[in-house]
Amino acid sequence: MKTVKIKKKNRILHVETSRLASFLNQGYDQIDEDGKVIKLATGGRTVSLPEHNKVIEELEALTAELETLRADGSGAELEKANEDIKALKAKVKKLEDAAKSDTTK
Known part of the structure; x- marks a missing residue:
């Protein structure tokens, strides 16, 4: 076995x-x-009330922070920044490729 x-x-x-x-x-x-x-264990454990309350408070704070970020449009800003980074990386790649082809000629 x-x-x-x-x-x-x-x-x-x-x-x-x-x-x-x-x-x-x-x-x-x-x-x-x-x-x-x-x-992880599926049973046989207990959590003290102070620990439970602390986790609930952290959850509520993080949920409120997430809602604030969504309302501010920060997520859209991050997506735009990521797109800009990708575009810049593509330009750098093209320039590197062009530089390599110029040196091999």
Whole structure:
């Protein structure tokens, strides 16, 4: 049977693939050989109320900032700047190609 590596706090286990879902429900994360998380736990964890409130506040602030940026048209400015950059890169490429062809003649 193939095994996978899972971790919860400082405990690392090797379990059969068929049992992975139940361990994810118990709060274990699936990790690779380097210890990087492949799949996050699907249950078995609790979040304190202060942590939850902090995340909600950050979400509301970022949502408000996003709406402000959309209202200001900053997104359109970025798109125009990206188009200008692409046009300049194309001009530079043409000039480089022209310079190369002039030196080979």
